Amino acid sequence: MRELNQRAVLERLRRHGAATRPRLAADTGLSKPTVGQALLDLEQDGLVRTAGRTISGPGRSAVVYEVNPGAGHVLGVDIGRGLVRVAVADLSGTVVARVDERNRARSAGALMRSVRSSVEAAVTQAGLRLDDIVATVVGTPGVPDHRSATLRRAPNLPGWERKGLLNELSSVLGTELVVENDANLAAVGEHEAGAARGVDVFVCATVGTGIGMGIVVNGALFRGAHGAAGEVGYLPYGWPPPSQPPREGMLESAAGAHSVVEMAAARGLVVHTAKDVFRLARERDARAMSAVEEEATRLAFMVASVAAVIDPALVVLGGGIGKNTDLLSEPLTRALAHATPLRPKIVPGELGEDAALTGAIATALRTARDVVFTRRGGRVASQ
Template sequence: MEEVPWNRQRLRSNNEWLLLEQLRNAGPASRAQLARDTGLSKPTVSSALAALQRNGLVREMGTMVPERGRTAVLYEPDPTAGYVLGIDIGRANLRAAVADLSGKVLARTDIANKARTAIAVADIAVSAAEQVCETAGVTADQVIHAALGSPGVFDPQDGRMHFAVNLPGWGRAGLLDTIRERLGGPELSVHNDANLAALGEYVFGAGRGSRLFVYVLIGTGLGVGIVSQGELFTGAHGAAGEVGFLPTTFGAPETEAPRRGALEEAVSAEAVVKAARAQGMTGRLTAKLVFEQARAGHPIAANVVRQEGERVALVVAAVTAVLDPDVIALGGGLGHSADLYLDEVRAALQRSTPLRPQVASSELGDDAVLLGAIATALRIARPQVFDRRAGN
């Protein structure tokens, strides 16, 4: 491998990035504290901080009076150096939010997704992004990166989303490019929703501190997101965690061959409604209503939820056997009521495997995908902002 030549500019740039990340991870600090924490000399810290402040990357945020010595100025990363956008596209709902570089959400919107075509969904997504930026007072050219999450697997080769069966037409050629163009300023990256939910839950929720974290998204579809040592694991083609395509004979005659995608059909919200109807519940049913009835003590609803727990347990047991995670979080629309079937899932694990991951409900609820999109956009945008402003 060719050795990168040393030069003074590269060294200065590395020192500035080191200080910026130290402030981001450890919080506001004085020059003396930064010198102690990083091992850099005080003159080097002073010079690097001056450059960072001159380029709008750090700012003074107050002073500290030590027990001995002079008053010290405290520095922090300037959160207004750039902004990021997160978009969560689901079959039932669409969410968007804009955040500054500290990760603080400045504005967000939640919209019922009643669109009947992929083009209409794209229109709503762009409109929602424009709305939150306007509310936050952020212009398109100030947004450095936008991350979009949706069901399916994004293929960077053809620029299309595949396997998004709950969003008809979502995989059509050119659709995502149209969204990019209409957003105007920011770059746009596209991600599987379960992957973003896993990252969001890892950074902000139940997965904090986990070595190998798995998020099981159960809603209109079924998906798994995997975070190993803080990084998403997406597989060779981006399809890792697409457990909804596993075959199963749930709800099918014994003579019927297993079908591709049947596990999603057996575990998702639609399966809950079908099971409730099959057992005698009537009226206009939704999975949410069935779970509410189960919580109120309705015997048929309670039995349906117990069966759902058995099926979720199969997913959890399979994931546990293959990945050996230390923490698994259940999220998505049905994850909100995971407390009703967590005991069933844990009991099934006791019966089926000697592995004992911690199984818990999502802490972020409906916000997991959106916050994962924000976290992803921040990971991409922060070094880009540094490179642009530091002149690298």
């Protein structure tokens, strides 16, 4: 019962912010002496601290209590084809250290060393040791298969699908580790702090070098039976399939970043990146605008397919290509009007390239807060 009371008080402070003992008693339904004992235990365990005093009416001032954000720290890692992003956050979710490094690795071993180096730099920047991290969440392309400790369907990271890779990550980053698909984490990030706040059924499509999708149903991430829900890069665009379908998937082959460059080249443009194509389209170059319109038409196939199965209230577009909704929205909507009566609202992501990292931190915090309570609250359990 004592531990339940502590949890009730701590959860109230986390959800609604600092409060006095009378306010906590009113909000939790516990008696003032019970709240006082819970606060004493939590303060001794380092989970709660005083935040000053306040006068709410006649009489003496009251002590204000708040959650101690420094009681633990979490680590979020986003491994992308172009960048490795690492952030350390305290228990309030405030980022206290951040390191972004260019991903120049051409092998799994080199990428593993790069991730370790970036993590060590971020942890040191935060004034911590790796052992101080309570929970770590890594976002990466691919589908984690925990039975074989392998990542499946990650063709854009050389060697990243080798058997036992998840065990190698654990040995490098610590055992308190969760590896999640990056598109899934982007959906968590947008739900937590971005364009999908308060939306219970939505999808978050990341369109860049690859194409992925995180699906949220009834406010929770939906992974499917084998963790592959949202692998929309494998949608059969251009049916029937060729005799040898592309390894990255038919839709990803048709609508990923390299295809935008190919569409522009077919129209006579000399460009090296999809970013160049969208820049020229903003400058009203007719050939670039035509390539962007074709890309939007291909993405409309993805949205129409997902709308028929998931019926999302919202489609959030992110990634290096997806973020260009100012150029994609009109032709995409026009293509959808010709394809299906099911046309969900399409919005740009609010978190940009930080969506997956934000989702990683949010996911790590859910674990860390309970772990910290269990570790530091052990004294009360023994009593």
